[in-house]
Amino acid sequence: MFHKEGYQIIMISFVITAGIAVLSEYTIEDQTLIKIGIQIVALVILVLILQFFRNPKRETPINDKQLVAPVDGKIVIIKEVFEKEYFKDKRLQVSIFMSPLNVHVTRYTMSGKVQFSKYHPGKYLVAWHPKSSELNERTTIVLKNEIFGEVLYRQIAGAVARRIVNYAEVGMEVMKGTDAGFIKFGSRVDLFLPLGTHLDIALNDTVKGGVQQIAHKD
Secondary structure, eight states, X not given: OBOGGGHHHHHHHHHHHHHHHHHHHHHOOSOHHHHHHHHHHHHHHHHHHHHHTBOOOOOOOOOTTEEEOSSSEEEEEEEEEEETTTTOEEEEEEEEEEOTTSOOEEEOXXXXXXXEEEEEOOBOOOTTSTTHHHHBSEEEEEEEETTTEEEEEXXXXXXXXXXXXXXXXXXXXXXXXXXXXXXXXXXXXXXXXXXXXXXXXXXXXXXXXXXXXXXXXX
């Protein structure tokens, strides 16, 4: 199953791969190894594109006192920070880095109402750069419910990513684990949680979006 944001790129990639295979077959004579090599490279690139846009079905646990990981990836930051765009006070930041090999679907970390949603154009620093959350292309979304209050998540483009897709609009009622957007070709997601939130993950842990519990309320 593939994400809808990849349909156009997948179709174009299929056409290009088929074209390369046909052209190499009929234009490269007496160079069998070169011909096969070109065809294999084209096929490998197609497979990488297909795996990047995969959208596996996930069964999200139904528990309003838990937050689930919004994306697949590695926990690279856990620290108290001053969040200056929306809260303008201290929050607990949890950052998840996604390599090009991870599933890149963004999922809602909790159910609630969208309070804030804003797109910021910007640079394309590597996603693990300390300033990427302030300088890179990004979106900022705030969800609110009665249990956790307001939780902010930020989709951040990386050095390769060139498009962030965000489905959250102010006023929407959203459900935990459902599709919130997509970031193409390598990126990061930052969560800003209320201070005192009980975390169920540690630095360098690998998490699975939409299903893995990352924090809870007593």
